[in-house]
Amino acid sequence: MGEWMTVTDPDLSxxxxxICQYTSETKMSPSSLYSQQVLCSSIPLSKNVHSFFSAxxxxxxxxxxxxxxxxxxxxxxxxSLYEESKGKDTKRELNIVAVxxxxxxxxxxxxxxxxxxxxxxxxxxxxxxxMDHLQNCYAKLKEQLETSRREMIGLQERDRQLQCKNxxxxxxxxxxxxxxxxxxxxxxxxxxQYNHDMKRKEREYNKLKERLHQLVMNKKDKKxxxxxxxxxxxxxxxxxxxxxxxxxxxxxxxNEDEMYKILLNDYEYRQKQILMENAELKKVLQQMxxxxxxxxxxxxxxxxERADDSTGTVISDAEEDAGELSRESMWxxxxxxxxxxxxxxxxxQWRILKSHVEKLDNQVSKVHLxxxxxxxxxSRQDHEQETEKLELExxxxxxxxxxxxxxxxxxxxxxxxxxxxxxxRDCYLLEEKERLKEEWSLFREQKxxxxxxxxxxxxxxxRLGLERKAFEEERASWLKQQFLNMTTFDHQNSENMxxxxxxxxxxxxxxxxxxxxxxxxxxQNMSNGSPVCTSKLTKSLPASPSTxxxxxxxxxxxEHSSVNVLNIxxxxxxxxxxxxxxxxxxxxxxxxxxxxxxxxxxxxLTYTNSHVEKDDLP
Amino acid sequence: xxxxEVFKLSGLLCKFSPDGKYLLRITVWSLCTKSVSYIKYxxxxxxxxxxTRDGRYMALAERRDCQDHVSVFVCSDWQLLRHxxxxxxxxxxxxxxxxxxxxxxxxxxxxxxxLLYSLDGRLLSAYCAYEWSLGVKSVAWSPSSQFLAIGxxxxxxxxxxxxxxxxxxxxxxxxxxxxxxxVVYKEAEKTPRLxxxxxxxxxxxxxxxxxxxxxxxxEIASVPVSLQTLKPVADRANPKxxxxxxxxxxxxxxxxxxxxxxxxAVWIWDIQKLRLFVxxxxxxPVRSFQWDPQQPRLAICTGGGKVYLWSPAGxxxxxxxxxxxxxxxxxxxHLNGDSLxxxxxxxxxxxxxxxxxxxxxxxxxxGDHT
Numbered sequence: 001m002g003e004w005m006t007v008t009d010p011d012l013s014x015x016x017x018x019i020c021q022y023t024s025e026t027k028m029s030p031s032s033l034y035s036q037q038v039l040c041s042s043i044p045l046s047k048n049v050h051s052f053f054s055a056x057x058x059x060x061x062x063x064x065x066x067x068x069x070x071x072x073x074x075x076x077x078x079x080s081l082y083e084e085s086k087g088k089d090t091k092r093e094l095n096i097v098a099v100x101x102x103x104x105x106x107x108x109x110x111x112x113x114x115x116x117x118x119x120x121x122x123x124x125x126x127x128x129x130x131m132d133h134l135q136n137c138y139a140k141l142k143e144q145l146e147t148s149r150r151e152m153i154g155l156q157e158r159d160r161q162l163q164c165k166n167x168x169x170x171x172x173x174x175x176x177x178x179x180x181x182x183x184x185x186x187x188x189x190x191x192x193q194y195n196h197d198m199k200r201k202e203r204e205y206n207k208l209k210e211r212l213h214q215l216v217m218n219k220k221d222k223k224x225x226x227x228x229x230x231x232x233x234x235x236x237x238x239x240x241x242x243x244x245x246x247x248x249x250x251x252x253x254x255n256e257d258e259m260y261k262i263l264l265n266d267y268e269y270r271q272k273q274i275l276m277e278n279a280e281l282k283k284v285l286q287q288m289x290x291x292x293x294x295x296x297x298x299x300x301x302x303x304x305e306r307a308d309d310s311t312g313t314v315i316s317d318a319e320e321d322a323g324e325l326s327r328e329s330m331w332x333x334x335x336x337x338x339x340x341x342x343x344x345x346x347x348x349q350w351r352i353l354k355s356h357v358e359k360l361d362n363q364v365s366k367v368h369l370x371x372x373x374x375x376x377x378x379s380r381q382d383h384e385q386e387t388e389k390l391e392l393e394x395x396x397x398x399x400x401x402x403x404x405x406x407x408x409x410x411x412x413x414x415x416x417x418x419x420x421x422x423x424x425r426d427c428y429l430l431e432e433k434e435r436l437k438e439e440w441s442l443f444r445e446q447k448x449x450x451x452x453x454x455x456x457x458x459x460x461x462x463r464l465g466l467e468r469k470a471f472e473e474e475r476a477s478w479l480k481q482q483f484l485n486m487t488t489f490d491h492q493n494s495e496n497m498x499x500x501x502x503x504x505x506x507x508x509x510x511x512x513x514x515x516x517x518x519x520x521x522x523x524q525n526m527s528n529g530s531p532v533c534t535s536k537l538t539k540s541l542p543a544s545p546s547t548x549x550x551x552x553x554x555x556x557x558x559e560h561s562s563v564n565v566l567n568i569x570x571x572x573x574x575x576x577x578x579x580x581x582x583x584x585x586x587x588x589x590x591x592x593x594x595x596x597x598x599x600x601x602x603x604x605l606t607y608t609n610s611h612v613e614k615d616d617l618p
Numbered sequence: 619x620x621x622x623e624v625f626k627l628s629g630l631l632c633k634f635s636p637d638g639k640y641l642l643r644i645t646v647w648s649l650c651t652k653s654v655s656y657i658k659y660x661x662x663x664x665x666x667x668x669x670t671r672d673g674r675y676m677a678l679a680e681r682r683d684c685q686d687h688v689s690v691f692v693c694s695d696w697q698l699l700r701h702x703x704x705x706x707x708x709x710x711x712x713x714x715x716x717x718x719x720x721x722x723x724x725x726x727x728x729x730x731x732x733l734l735y736s737l738d739g740r741l742l743s744a745y746c747a748y749e750w751s752l753g754v755k756s757v758a759w760s761p762s763s764q765f766l767a768i769g770x771x772x773x774x775x776x777x778x779x780x781x782x783x784x785x786x787x788x789x790x791x792x793x794x795x796x797x798x799x800x801v802v803y804k805e806a807e808k809t810p811r812l813x814x815x816x817x818x819x820x821x822x823x824x825x826x827x828x829x830x831x832x833x834x835x836x837e838i839a840s841v842p843v844s845l846q847t848l849k850p851v852a853d854r855a856n857p858k859x860x861x862x863x864x865x866x867x868x869x870x871x872x873x874x875x876x877x878x879x880x881x882x883a884v885w886i887w888d889i890q891k892l893r894l895f896v897x898x899x900x901x902x903p904v905r906s907f908q909w910d911p912q913q914p915r916l917a918i919c920t921g922g923g924k925v926y927l928w929s930p931a932g933x934x935x936x937x938x939x940x941x942x943x944x945x946x947x948x949x950x951x952h953l954n955g956d957s958l959x960x961x962x963x964x965x966x967x968x969x970x971x972x973x974x975x976x977x978x979x980x981x982x983x984x985g986d987h988t
Contacts, residue, residue: 187750191728195707199684255692255699262674263737266719274781 078102285346292349665711670718677721679709700739717763724754732768734783743783747776758864767873769861775875787892791877796842802897803836803933836933845880845899867914874916876904884918898928906948912955919946925960938967
C-alpha cells in the first residue's frame with residue numbers, strides 16, 4: 001500500500017517509532033520491528049493517542065481510512081468491516097459489530113503478541129547470559145589449552161635436550177673406551193717389541209760375556225781364583241768329585257720315589273684336613289636343618305593332621321628325615337647325591353623359615369602401621385588359613401567321592417553270580433522292607449494319635465451335647481414360663497422373624513463354646529423351626545450314608561497299603577467332623593429334634609451357612 | 619766383582635756359595651765330602667735359589683736361551699731331580715712353601731705373574747692380578763703353607779689360599795686410617811722433663827726417660843690418623859711404591875707388611891679375621907722387621923739406635939745401650955725366640971729377653987757380620 005505513504009509519511013517521520021508498528025508500508029523486517037519494540041510495546045497508546053488519531057484518520061478521510069482498514073483487515077483474514085453489500089453501486093455501510101469484533105480480535109492478538117514478545121525477550125536474555133557464560137568458559141579453556149600446550153612443548157624441548165646430552169655422554173664414553181682400548185693395544189705391542197729387543201740384547205750380552213770370559217780366562221792365572229782359607233785337603237791333595245755327574249738308575253729312582261712320597265704325604269694330609277672340615281660342616285648343617293624343622297613344625301601341626309595324602313613339604317621332610325637318619329653313615333662318603341640332598345633340604349627349610357619370618361614381619365609391621373585395621377589383618381590371615389583348610393577338605397571330599405565312585409563302578413561293573421545278585425537284591429529288598437516297616441510304624445503311631453484325638457473330640461461333643469441338652473431343658477422350662485406369661489402374642493407376625501431368628505440363633509451356635517443367646521425368640525420358633533430343620537436334616541441325611549461309608553472305609557484303612565494311608569491323613573479334619581456327625585447322629589436318634597439342632601451346630605460353618613442362605617432367600 | 623752368596627743351613631750341613639756373575643756357574647762346596655760341583659747357568663736374580671725348609675731339595679732358577687728354567691736338586695747327593703721351564707718373561711724369584719711341596723715362582727716387576735709348581739714340576743696354578751702396571755714386589759708364604767701373600771707395586775697385598783690358589787682377600791694400604799677398631803701406635807719423643815730411664819713403655823706406665831734425643835715411646839693415636847707418605851718420583855725406575863716387605867708370624871695369625879709409599883709404618887694384619895689390626899708408625903723409615911720364630915712377636919728396626927718390639931699385648935721401644943751410636947741396620951732372631959741379634963755396620967748386639975716386658979741387652983763383640 002505504497003500510496004498511503006503520502007498521507008501519513010510526514011507525520012510518521014516526526015512521530016516516534018511506535019507508529020511504525022501500525023502501518024504496513026514500512027519496509028523494516030518483522031525482527032527489526034520486534035527488536036525496536038522491546039520497551040515501548042505496551043506504553044504508547046496513552047501518550048500518542050491523540051496524535052495517532054490525527055495522523056491516520058481525520059475528519060476528512062474517514063471513508064478512505066475505513067476502506068483502507070477494511071482492506072488491511074481482510075488481507076489479514078479478519079471479516080470485512082462493511083456490511084453485506086446489497087448491490088455494487090450502493091455505498092457499503094460500516095458494520096459496527098464487525099468493527100468492534102475486529103478491534104477485540106486485534107486487542108487479543110496484541111496481547112498475545114506482547115506475551116510472546118515478553119517470552120522471547122526473556123529467552124533472549126537467558127540465551128544471552130548463557131552465551132556469555134559459555135564464551136567465558138571457552139576463553140578460559142582456550143587459555144588452559146594454550147598453557148598446557150606450551151608446557152608440553154617446553155617439556156618436550158627439555159626431554160630432547162636431555163636426550164641429546166645423554167647421547168653425547170654415551171658418545172664420549174665410547175670414545176674414552178676406544179681410546180683406552182687403543183692405548184692398551186699400543187702398550188701390548190710395545191711390550192712385545194721390548195721383550196724381543198731384550199731377548200736379542202740378552203743373547204748378545206751372553207755371547208759377549210762368554211767371549212770376555214774366554215779371553216780373560218786365557219790370560220788369567222789360574223791360581224788366583226779365590227782365596228781359600230783353612231783349606232781342608234785330602235790325603236792325595238786332589239779334590240774329590242761329587243757324584244752329581246753319575247746318573248745311576250737306583251739313585252734316580254730313589255730320589256723320584258722320595259719325591260713322590262713326600263708329595264703324596266702332603267696331599268693325604270691336606271685331604272684329611274679337608275675331610276674333617278667337611279664332616280664338621282655337614283654336622284653343623286644337619287643340626288641347623290633339624291633346628292629349623294623343629295622351629296617350623298609346631299606351626300604346621302594342623303595341616304599335618306588333616307592332610308592325609310597331601311604332598312606338603314613338612315611331611316615329605318619328615319619322611320625324608322626318617323629316611324636320612326638311617327643314612328647318616330652314608331654321609332661320610334660325601335658323594336654327589338648325598339651332598340645335593342643335604343643342600344637341597346637345607347635350602348628348602350631355609351626358604352620356609354624365611355617366608356615364615358617374612359610373614360611375621362609383615363604382621364608386625366601391619367600391626368604397627370595400621371592399628372585400626374587389626375581386624376582386617378587378622379581376618380585376612382584367618383581367611384587364608386580357612387581357605388587352606390577348606391582346600392584340604394575339598395581335596396579330601398573329592399578323593400572320597402572318587403573312591404565311592406570307584407566302588408560303585410565296581411559294584412555295577414562286576415559280573416556278579418546269581419547268588420550275589422540275589423543276595424544284592426535281597427539286600428535292597430531288606431533295606432526297603434525295613435524302611436517300609438519304619439514308615440508303617442510311624443503311620444500307626446499317627447493313626448493312634450488321630451484316634452485318640454477323635455475320641456477326645458467325640459467325648460467333648462458328647463459333653464457338649466449333654467450340656468446343650470441341659471441348656472435346652474432350662475430354656476424349655478423358661479419358655480414355658482414365658483409362654484404362660486405371654487399368651488397375647490401373635491404367632492403369625494413373628495413367624496417369619498422367628499424363623500429367621502431361629503436359624504440365626506442356630507447358626508450362632510456353631511461354636512462349641514456355649515454363648516448365652518437371647519432366648520426370647522427361641523422358644524416360639526422351636527416348634528415352627530423344627531419341621532424345616534428336619535427337612536434340612538433329611539437333606540443332610542443323604543450325606544450320612546456316605547459319611548458312614550466313609551467311616552467304614554476309614555476303619556478298614558488300617559489294613560490298606562501305606563500309600564493309601566498316606567493319602568487319607570490330610571483329610572483327618574473332615575472325618576473328625578463327620579465322625580462327630582455320626583456320633584451325634586447315633587446319639588441324636590434317641591434325642592429330641594431340638595437337640596438335632598445342636599448336632600447340626602456341630603457341622604461345618606459352610607454346611608449350615610449354605611442352608612441358612614437357602615432359607616433366607618425368599 | 620760382585621759376589622752374591624747365600625748361606626743356608628740345610629739338614630745335611632751343606633754349604634755352598636755361588637760364584638760371581640762373571641763365572642757363570644754355581645760352585646757347590648760340600649764341607650763333609652770336601653767335594654765341589656758346579657751348576658751352570660744360574661740366574662742372578664733377587665732370589666734365584668731356594669731351599670726347602672727341611673733342606674732336602676733345592677730349587678735353582680736358570681736362564682738359558684732367553685728362557686727361564688727351574689732345576690730342582692736333591693740336596694743329599696745333588697742329583698738333578700726335575701728341570702722345567704717356566705712361563706715367565708724374566709724370573710725374579712722363587713720360594714718353596716714351608717711344607718716343601720709347592721714352589722712359588724714370580725716374574726719381573728714389569729709383569730704381574732705368580733706361578734705355582736708342584737714338587738714334581740707340574741704347574742699347579744698361575745695367578746695374575748692385573749696387567750700392564752708394575753707387578754710383584756715381594757712374596758711370603760705363611761708357615762702353615764696355607765696362604766701365599768703377594769705384595770705388589772699397587773700398594774696391595776693379595777693372599778692366595780693353598781686349596782684353590784685363588785685370591786681370598788686383598789689388603790690395601792691407605793695413608794689415612796679411619797676405622798676406630800684399628801690401633802695406631804705412634805712413636806713419639808719423650809719430653810725431657812721425664813726422669814731418665816733406659817726403657818720407654820707405652821703410656822699407661824709412668825716411666826721416665828733420659829733427656830737424650832733417643833728416648834721415645836709409643837703413643838696411641840686417635841682415629842682418624844693420617845700417616846706420613848712419600849711421594850714417588852714418577853719418571854724414575856724402581857719407584858718407592860708398593861709393598862716392599864712381607865712377613866707372617868709363626869702361628870700364621872698375623873702378617874706384617876711395609877708399604878714403601880708409607881715408609882715409616884708397619885702394618886699388622888689379623889689373618890683370622892682378614893683385616894687390619896695394628897699400625898705402628900715410627901719416626902724414621904722402617905728398615906726391616908722379623909717375627910719371633912716361636913711366638914707372635916715382631917721386632918722392627920729403623921736404622922736408629924732402637925729396636926722396637928710389638929706383640930698383641932703391646933709394643934715397646936728399646937734403646938740399644940752402649941757407647942756411641944749403634945745404628946741397627948738389621949736384626950735376626952734366634953731360633954728359640956729368646957734372643958735377638960741386632961746388626962749395625964760393623965757391630966752386632968745380642969738382645970735377650972727375660973720376660974715379656976723387661977728386655978735386657980747384651981753387647982756383642984765387634985766383628986764382621988756377613
